[in-house]
Amino acid sequence: MVQQAIKGVIFDMDGTLVTSELDFAAMREAIGCPAEQDILDFIATLNCEEAREQAEQTIIDIEVAEAEHCQLIDGVPEMLKTLQQWQVPVALVTRNCRAATAIKLAKAELQFDPVLTRECAPAKPDPSALLQVANSWQIAPEHLLYVGDYLHDIHAAENASMRSMLVALQGTPDWKHNATWQCNDYTRFLDILSPLVTKSH
Structure with a gap:
């Protein structure tokens, strides 16, 4: 063919x-995401806007810090x-x-x-x-x-x-x-x- x-x-x-040196287990723990769940999917399910924004910022801060070492x-x-x-x-x-x-x-x-x-x-x-x-x-x-x-x-x-x-x-x-x-x-x-x-x- x-x-x-x-x-x-x-x-x-x-x-x-x-x-990439991202520690996804530590990222999940930092925002209370279950081990088996996708981090972004978990954040999207948070009903409280403040909690969602805080979780998003926590993940961004971790990503930005790790980016310097790539x-x-x-x-x-x-x-x-x-x-x-x-x-x-x-x-x-x-x-x-x-x-x-x-x-x-x-x-x-x-x-x-x-x-x-x-x-x-x-x-x-x-x-x-x-x-x-x-x-x-x-x-x-x-x-x-x-x-x-x-x-x-x-x-x-x-x-x-x-x-x-x-x-x-x-x-x-x-x-x-x-x-x-x-x-x-x-x-x-x-x-x-x-x-x-x-x-x-």
């Missing part, structure tokens, strides 16, 4: 482009330079807050257009942010690739009718087959992408 061309790539941030993941600059040479547009969609995202992108000297944080659209696995990118680029979702390291990323791509690339830098998870492709480094990433993007011109 002939694969449809990839005409644009959207990236997750933490664990995909830069390192490091660029190996192979990312070379990979992005190659995509630029291939004339493939790149965007960023993250569950991070706007403030922490800005810090990490500045520290890593990375640029994307557009950059969508959780303030811009419902958080992944909701597909809204990915579809916003598709609309802004005027590229059909089936011609876009979403790249991430977590199951939310893969489900968001599926929900948006996009293909997905699991970047498994710390070992391949049991759910790897949910992704369209998997890679353990960005050399392999480019090897997978090369025949798909070069046919798009």
Whole structure:
């Protein structure tokens, strides 16, 4: 079967482009979120506006403090330079807050257009942010690739009718087959992408 061309790539941030040291267990404990519940979903269920705003600020403060310690993941600059040479547009969609995202992108000297944080659209696995990118680029979702390291990323791509690339830098998870492709480094990433993007011109 002939694969449809990839005409644009959207990236997750933490664990995909830069390192993250966020302690999600400690974050849940700080706002009273049950261990099995998604943090953002929990905050959204808080009925008291003051409690919700306080929980949101607590999480933002933790994210911003952690953002100062991020490091660029190996192979990312070379990979992005190659995509630029291939004339493939790149965007960023993250569950991070706007403030922490800005810090990490500045520290890593990375640029994307557009950059969508959780303030811009419902958080992944909701597909809204990915579809916003598709609309802004005027590229059909089936011609876009979403790249991430977590199951939310893969489900968001599926929900948006996009293909997905699991970047498994710390070992391949049991759910790897949910992704369209998997890679353990960005050399392999480019090897997978090369025949798909070069046919798009």
